[in-house]
Amino acid sequence: MTFERSQIPTSTIITEAFATYGHKLTELQSMEKLPIIVLPHPIAARPEDEVRAFAQAASEDVINALLHAS
Amino acid sequence: MSDSDNRAKLVELGQSPYAIYEYFVEKGWTDGLPIIPPTEDLIVDMLRYTDRERDEVIADIPPNGGAATVEKIAINAVMAGCRPEYLPVIIAAIEAVVVPEYNLYGRQTTTHPGAHLVIVHGPIRNELDINCRQNVFGQGWRANATIGRAVRLIMTNIGGGIPGITDMATHGHPGKYSYCIGEDEEGSPWPAFHADRGFDASTSAVTVYCAESPHNVNDLVSKTPQRYLGSAASTMSHLGANGPYRGLMESEQMLVITAESAQWLHGHDWDKDDVQGFLYDNAQNRVGDLRDRGGWGHMPMPDFVDMENDDDLSPIVPLPENILIVVAGGHGRHMQAVLSSSYTMSITKPIALKDGTPIQSVQDFLK
Numbered sequence: 001m002t003f004e005r006s007q008i009p010t011s012t013i014i015t016e017a018f019a020t021y022g023h024k025l026t027e028l029q030s031m032e033k034l035p036i037i038v039l040p041h042p043i044a045a046r047p048e049d050e051v052r053a054f055a056q057a058a059s060e061d062v063i064n065a066l067l068h069a070s
Numbered sequence: 071m072s073d074s075d076n077r078a079k080l081v082e083l084g085q086s087p088y089a090i091y092e093y094f095v096e097k098g099w100t101d102g103l104p105i106i107p108p109t110e111d112l113i114v115d116m117l118r119y120t121d122r123e124r125d126e127v128i129a130d131i132p133p134n135g136g137a138a139t140v141e142k143i144a145i146n147a148v149m150a151g152c153r154p155e156y157l158p159v160i161i162a163a164i165e166a167v168v169v170p171e172y173n174l175y176g177r178q179t180t181t182h183p184g185a186h187l188v189i190v191h192g193p194i195r196n197e198l199d200i201n202c203r204q205n206v207f208g209q210g211w212r213a214n215a216t217i218g219r220a221v222r223l224i225m226t227n228i229g230g231g232i233p234g235i236t237d238m239a240t241h242g243h244p245g246k247y248s249y250c251i252g253e254d255e256e257g258s259p260w261p262a263f264h265a266d267r268g269f270d271a272s273t274s275a276v277t278v279y280c281a282e283s284p285h286n287v288n289d290l291v292s293k294t295p296q297r298y299l300g301s302a303a304s305t306m307s308h309l310g311a312n313g314p315y316r317g318l319m320e321s322e323q324m325l326v327i328t329a330e331s332a333q334w335l336h337g338h339d340w341d342k343d344d345v346q347g348f349l350y351d352n353a354q355n356r357v358g359d360l361r362d363r364g365g366w367g368h369m370p371m372p373d374f375v376d377m378e379n380d381d382d383l384s385p386i387v388p389l390p391e392n393i394l395i396v397v398a399g400g401h402g403r404h405m406q407a408v409l410s411s412s413y414t415m416s417i418t419k420p421i422a423l424k425d426g427t428p429i430q431s432v433q434d435f436l437k
Contacts, residue, residue: 021179021238028134028230 001029011065013058015041035065076125076137078145080110094149099227101219101247105149116144116154119435120161121424128161129168132175134230138164142228143220150220155432156198156213160220162276162419163188167221171320171415177280178231181238182312182411184280185245186221189396191264192274194421195252197431202252203329204400207245207284218248243283251398257329258397259336266342267418273428279324279394279416284406287325295338298331298403299345303352305407306386306393312412313386314355315365318372321412322392325349328399342395350390354383387412 003010014022019038026034039054091104124141167174190200201211231237255262264275287305292298313323358380376382420428
């Protein structure tokens with residue numbers, strides 16, 4: 001949110017266990033329009049190929065978040 | 071700063087303590103335990119112990135940026151069960167947690183189990199009967215229990231640190247109910263903690279340090295400072311801790327030792343900086359033991375650590391003075407490793423009048 005406010009293109013990526021938290025924080029900061037990309041949870045101990053697949057699936061949303069101001 | 075829009079609202083409730091408690095639970099205004107209803111007369115009584123205006127904003131508390139006015143701090147202090155004269159300690163603690171180096175936003179929302187340890191220094195410890203000795207982290211002292219609880223209620227009720235919604239601590243720890251100790255300055259052979267930070271020893275002050283639960287170090291046998299503190303170094307640098315993977319970061323880790331142990335070390339001609347230096351040198355891990363576990367790869371290691379050499383050693387903090395030594399606790403050889411996430415620095419603030427003059431006594435506010 002700080003980066004986005006500073007007009008630094010930002011893509012916010014969290015896992016679904018933190019989705020409520022992420023949306024609550026954007027609400028508290030009056031940045032409800034900030035796009036949040038939500039990946040499956042958990043992610044830390046998954047095999048690398050699965051994590052890469054998540055990243056691939058989310059890539060279009062990441063690019064959109066970077067190219068369009070919230 | 072002042073903002074009259076921040077005034078608390080009066081709510082008319084019945085006389086039943088249980089019904090009032092239920093109301094506060096329903097509103098999400100408690101830590102789960104019963105509270106003292108913050109009635110106007112109790113709030114006014116507490117406000118006698120500050121020379122600030124009722125609607126003065128002491129700090130904005132993240133994550134929701136809630137304005138911690140003097141009034142709202144007093145309300146939460148009443149709810150926690152504080153005596154009125156504890157208020158200056160709580161105000162100083164709130165001034166301290168919002169110093170940027172403390173990183174309160176991160177500490178309020180992280181998965182890490184950090185609680186705001188409030189350490190009280192100087193004459194006010196005795197005036198308010200803050201426990202510095204036996205069972206210092208435990209139950210049984212009203213001042214310790216309620217001052218720490220008040221800080222937590224402020225973090226929740228004003229800051230909006232709601233468990234599972236904005237406070238994302240994976241486990242948390244019991245210190246998140248209350249976490250407050252005094253330093254045993256009378257028992258210590260060394261300068262007081264706040265004196266090391268440039269305050270006069272006669273000044274009352276508060277340090278906040280965002281920390282995990284205390285981890286006991288039990289060494290009944292060691293006959294030399296090196297052996298004894300070696301046990302502490304081992305606990306402070308365990309492979310599941312944050313410090314071993316974040317030795318480059320501006321960060322701190324703490325050891326709490328009793329006056330007995332401090333006196334014993336002092337008898338071996340060890341001063342506090344000797345203890346810090348020894349712990350810095352010995353609370354280190356082999357790169358090979360750290361590799362590919364814990365927090366490996368999240369942060370760069372110190373420049374002097376050869377990441378390709380499994381036998382090279384990495385410290386838990388950047389400098390020996392980043393090992394904090396606090397003297398507190400009762401009889402016995404136990405020590406407590408009180409570890410941090412490394413993403414925070416402790417902050418010390420004097421307990422002072424509004425103009426910054428340190429108080430001699432809480433009675434100064436009644437003059």
